[in-house]
Amino acid sequence: MGFPDQIVRTIELTHPPAKVWAALTTAEGLASWFGNTAEIDLRPGGDVRMTWTEGAAAHMRVERVEEPTVFGYTWPIHGLPDDDPRRTYVEFTLEPHGDGTRLTVVESGFAQLPDDAHKVAFEGNVDGWKSELGELVEYLDAA
Template sequence: MTDSIIKTVEIAAPVERVWDALIDHEKFGAWFLVAIDQPFAVGQTNTGRMTYPGYEHFPWESRTVAIEPMTRFAFEWPATGGDEDAIKNGVPEWMLVEFVLEPSATGTTLTVTESGFDKVPEPRRSNVLRSNDGGWTEQMQNIKRYAEG
């Protein structure tokens, strides 16, 4: 097993546009399909709810860890993996999600890394890894479409 998920996507848009899609909580929500109640700020907790069809009853909670303009945005969130019981009852494990932006010949290279899976006990660990791996594959295409549009 691995402790992290890493996904990279090339986006045909300038770093500034991709950064704005990440750091503006309303724009983030537009492509991630979540309604977040307040702007991202280091050390602050963000709350809200998913707007993804079929998951509208799932809450959003994250803690902003880093905002390094045009290069890195990071937050922690609970390791629920979309599991109804874990969401309802809460989990002690929080995962670190880091977005790193680099200028490229065609625009921006965006890499997301979610780490901390080694803290999650089995069998939930395998389920969270599988669920989040598929989720990040979809979300990277979502931000690509959003930033390029």
């Protein structure tokens, strides 16, 4: 049986692309809506590290930077051990839309997983993007 390989979410924001870009690609921005602390080396091959107050941590690798329209990184797969080399790829695409921005997030790479791991990772990240994108909107609206 085949499983979905990607999660796609598109939201329209009332903020200009430059403001959305900064929220996605700076340590201050990421720590304000996605994690609690963040470090980012914004270049292909650069490291991104984030932590959360409950003790979770994530290490990502920047894969694509096309300011101000595309930002992509690899992401550890939820439910797999920290040393597992498999990753998903997350890509944000920003398009001007009126006075704001249309933001599309695509996370791909779930098809590489066996049945049980796919269910945990895919369902967890579907719920996670709903929550995180809501937090991004709250952060942008408050800033």
